[in-house]
Amino acid sequence: MTVLLRIENLSVDFHTDDAVVHAVDGVDLEVHEGEIVAVVGESGSGKTVTAMSVLRLLREPAARVSAGTLAFRGQDLRGLSPRQLRAIRGGPVGMIFQDPMTALNPVLSIGDQIAETVLLHQDRRDRKAARARAVELLALVGVPDAAHRARQYPHEFSGGMRQRAMIAMAIANDPDLIIADEPTTALDVTIQAQVLQLLRKAQRETGAATILITHDLGVVAELADRVVVMYAGRVVETAEVHALFGKPRHPYTLGLLASLPRMDTETDRLDPIPGNPPNMASPPPGCPFHPRCPLARDICRTERPALLDLGDGRRSACHFHEELA
């Protein structure tokens, strides 16, 4: 499989008046054509910031982004002119945001907002065709009575329907990559499954690779081909989905899995990871997970573990990954 998106050594700092927050600290991420990569972690782990920096959507100069490589289809995204970057945003790369409540413009009709995406990536500006395409897209994502609903405003849509509209926008220009940032977090549990179904359908129809950002391992198990686990702005483990669920090689992943309710085991006890994620303005030295880690030893407090290649596409950033094997 060819590599669609390659991120190497990505770091993002946020500068505020009195502190520098290292939101992302040396992240590597590869996405191959057509695959679904889940990026998992608690809030504040840097997963959303990582996703945002692909399309350079972070607000500079407050956010300072640096990367060794940031390449999409072999093209370096860092050197693009604003115009070239805009051609990629909403075109070959579509984005779905977490909260469809606020991510849609309240004073523009849904149809207008979808049509705008179409229009912005067309050479000839055919408004009528764009509107027709918007209705078609709405129907495609399962919004009933699409022609009528296209004229409505976001507040007239339910949360699930809004997220469908967001998905329609993301796939409007037949993307190669969809970045979905917690697409179901803000939705009712009953709606979540439907939206995930739709996401899978959209992914299949467009053949687009997908970066799925979530903290919900249930979602990961259902959709993802490969998983990237992030903690405190770093990638701590990456593996093919079955391998990860079968045998995690990082204590943080282990902790995440242990906090997940499971059908196939006898235990009815859930073990949430004790403690809280670190303050990213002053992360702990060594391995950032050591204050919460059951395996932590002296070396963990002083030395930062590298993300080691364990073979079979697995990587882990733990001094003691062998003990978990």
Place this chain on the structure above:
Amino acid sequence: MTIQVEVLDEAVPRRGALRRFRRHPVALAGLVFLFLVVLAAIFARPLSGHDPNQIDLLAARAAPSGEHWLGTDSTGRDVFSRLVFAGRVSLGVGIASAALAVVLGTVLGGIAGLLGGWVDGLVMRIADVFMSFPSLVVIVVVAGILGPSVVTMVIAIGLFQWPVCGRIVRGVTLSLREQEYVLASRATGAGPMWLLRRHIIPAALPPVSVAATLAVAQAIALEATLSFLGLGVQPPSASWGNMLTDAQSLTVIRTEPWLWLSPGVAVALTVLAVNFIGDGLRDAVDPRQS
């Protein structure tokens, strides 16, 4: 929540506020200028060396000179001396009407917030009505019927500016009312006056001081405008506004610019200075606004 923390935890944010105010160069400049204006107004007589109402027809329409720093007007009165004495009137009217507005606003806003219900609704509707009427126009009408006077003017300006303060105090009161320790002090039998003194006024002080500063600026500008129209301070008393009234003829504008330039600059700079101070205060008290 952050507001309440900021308001309640007194020592630390206040010091922060002072620091933030000092970082505001324009506000500091405004403060220095205003201080000079106040000094000039207080020491008007020794400073000017002339009687502001001394008519000297022989020296009429004199250009600025060593004797008359800013020249003389059409009846030979010393413009500089009138300017500093007018400063007394302008500052006095500004402060008096802003004080009236603050007192009215605090009392009515406090009552509205504390009692709630229909009282709150009524007070706020009244505030809306007062806010929506241009005070200048109302004062023109009132002064037209009752005759112009400084007292009427102060009362009218104060009456039309209380809603700003009133809304702030009401907001603070409402948020405080929800807080536990206030409930607790109520349970122990503390009356509304006690609440007002102990909790509401300290919490409302920072935002109200901003509003009061801006009210002073507005009142000074309003006084100048009314006096300019002949509806405020009446001659022979000098005010920055009525000193400009004489300049409504093209000949005066052309040939005796010192007559209108100096009071005009005085009003503009003073109001600007007070507004800058208010702006600096706002940033200092509520950094999120800037």
Place this chain on the structure above:
Amino acid sequence: MGAYLVRRLLVNVLVFFLITVAIFGLVHKTPGDPIAMQVPADQLNSGSADFIAQKRHELGLDQSVVVQYWHWLLGALHGDLGYSLLNGRAVTEVLGERIGPTIELMGVALVISLLVAIPLGIAAARRRNSVVDYSATVVSLGSVSIPVFFVALIAIYFFTLKLQWLPSSGISDPTAPSLLDTIRHLVLPALILGFGNSGPFMRYVRSSMITELQADYVRTAEAKGAPPRRVVLRHAFRNSLIPLLTVVASNVPQLLAGAVVIEQVFAWPGMGQLAVSSVNQHDYSVIIGFALLIAILVLLSNLLADVLYTLVDPRVRLR
């Protein structure tokens, strides 16, 4: 939405009646015989004592204050605002011919103030704490702080007296009327009034654009590939525009206050100039008529603000 507007309408009507009571209180305070305000001077002078007594009775002036108020209000609602003490003309007529010029001045000034405020406010919001932002703040504070009459005097000094570009008095030159002449007369008063009024708008646009530009939907628009201009104008500003309309409508009274002063300086034959000259000449009936007209204007602009708010915002519109 309908119920909301009806309630606002009722509140405004109630407020209007309270204001008429206040205005009538002023009528009552006017020096002199109230009959002089309600009967043209020539009739009063030529009329016999019987005629005057009969008029007095017709007008309810021999009855209680409440009845007098009622007569006065009914008359006012029918457009009978009495007669000018100065020249005996009907107050409605005197006021009527002054409304046009004032509306013209205010309208043009409003457009100017928005043309100043919107671009400056947006630019300041986009580049916070930049030179643009600071100068916008200074301009806005300046426009609020420097009294319009002083700005007017400076402008007259330069543009009328020194450069001799523009006239400083009146609405047109009766000896050489033309469109160009009308515009030349309008330039200074409208510019100064507009500039003086732009401060609050600019502050509003700035702060609301700061909020909107941080909204999630702005990021969505960027993620679609929308260019900055489109993101700012079509997405963010459109969201600021709705409350801005309300702000503009509720600012009309302030604009009117500015117009009163500007009209006085530039001898603009509008309501403001009429009001000030009536005050100076003790023409009480005209002052009262003016007060009533202002009250109506203010309440109408409040109502307009309410209606705009409900009509323009799709979130409210369809509720």
